[in-house]
Amino acid sequence: MLEDQTCVVTGSSRGIGRGIAEELGSYGADVVVNYRSSEAAAHETVEAIEDGGGNAIAIQGDVAEYEEVEAMCDQVHDTFGRVDVLVNNAGITIDKKFENMTRDDWQTVVEVNLGGVFNCTHCLFDDIKKSSDGRLINISSVVGQQGNYGQANYATTKSGLFGFTRTLALELASTGSTANCVAPGFVETDMLEEVPERVQQKILDRIPLNRFATVDDVAGIVRFLAGPDSSYMTGQILAVNGGMEW
Numbered sequence: 001m002l003e004d005q006t007c008v009v010t011g012s013s014r015g016i017g018r019g020i021a022e023e024l025g026s027y028g029a030d031v032v033v034n035y036r037s038s039e040a041a042a043h044e045t046v047e048a049i050e051d052g053g054g055n056a057i058a059i060q061g062d063v064a065e066y067e068e069v070e071a072m073c074d075q076v077h078d079t080f081g082r083v084d085v086l087v088n089n090a091g092i093t094i095d096k097k098f099e100n101m102t103r104d105d106w107q108t109v110v111e112v113n114l115g116g117v118f119n120c121t122h123c124l125f126d127d128i129k130k131s132s133d134g135r136l137i138n139i140s141s142v143v144g145q146q147g148n149y150g151q152a153n154y155a156t157t158k159s160g161l162f163g164f165t166r167t168l169a170l171e172l173a174s175t176g177s178t179a180n181c182v183a184p185g186f187v188e189t190d191m192l193e194e195v196p197e198r199v200q201q202k203i204l205d206r207i208p209l210n211r212f213a214t215v216d217d218v219a220g221i222v223r224f225l226a227g228p229d230s231s232y233m234t235g236q237i238l239a240v241n242g243g244m245e246w
């Protein structure tokens with residue numbers, strides 16, 4: 001159980017983040033549902049957690065904007081006092097062949113997928129250090145391991161999380177808090193919906209388990225990392241990809 005844990009899940013109005021927020025809430029954690037623009041969906045996530053007997057609040061904040069993250073963290077501290085678990089989940093794609101990718105396409109994805117991770121981790125680092133069960137959990141991707149046609153910007157950010165996680169694991173180690181990475185394969189969310197059907201079929205042909213992941217496949221692994229059973233694991237990448245090679 002995660003009772004007495006306060007968990008911040010970035011980008012949890014929809015998709016994988018929502019699944020993680022609901023999973024952590026169902027195990028007794030107080031959950032912060034962060035979103036950028038999907039306000040109604042964020043409130044639905046909060047209601048779903050509350051309907052299951054849990055406790056949650058929704059807080060708007062663009063993770064790419066340091067001042068917005070600071071304001072979000074102030075609100076979290078006012079409400080819950082402290083944070084034990086940060087799940088850096090918010091992420092975006094702007095897919096194009098590299099030769100067509102603009103500097104802006106590159107920068108926008110880097111600012112959210114890596115800049116957002118810096119901002120949230122930086123603002124909550126003291127909390128994670130001080131917590132007796134501090135957990136930093138970064139959501140990467142199999143694309144960070146394999147690369148993927150048309151995703152030079154996205155793949156770079158997702159690979160970058162490996163170095164970040166490993167380094168933070170070392171810097172947190174003396175406190176007993178941990179940092180780990182989850183690298184999902186292809187998960188049934190709005191992000192996958194954007195991939196043309198023809199390409200989705202090609203991807204499916206490469207997945208030994210012959211199906212895309214559900215949000216719950218990923219959420220269960222994050223719940224394990226957030227809880228006491230993972231306390232001797234740090235600096236690791238957990239692949240949740242149906243057996244894809246990397």
Ligand code: NAP
Nearest residue numbers: 011013014015016036037038062063091141186187189191
């Ligand atoms: P999604 O369905 O597109 O949902 C993205 C979530 O992130 C939404 O809640 C969105 O909130 C939020 N978000 C986006 N930009 C934000 C920002 N700047 N600040 C705060 N929140 C922001 O994506 P998903 O498929 O669930 O992916 C979640 C994570 O898993 C991402 O890091 C992604 O790279 C990773 N991942 C996904 C897959 C996959 O196949 N789907 C595979 C491997 C890894 P708003 O709607 O309010 O903007």
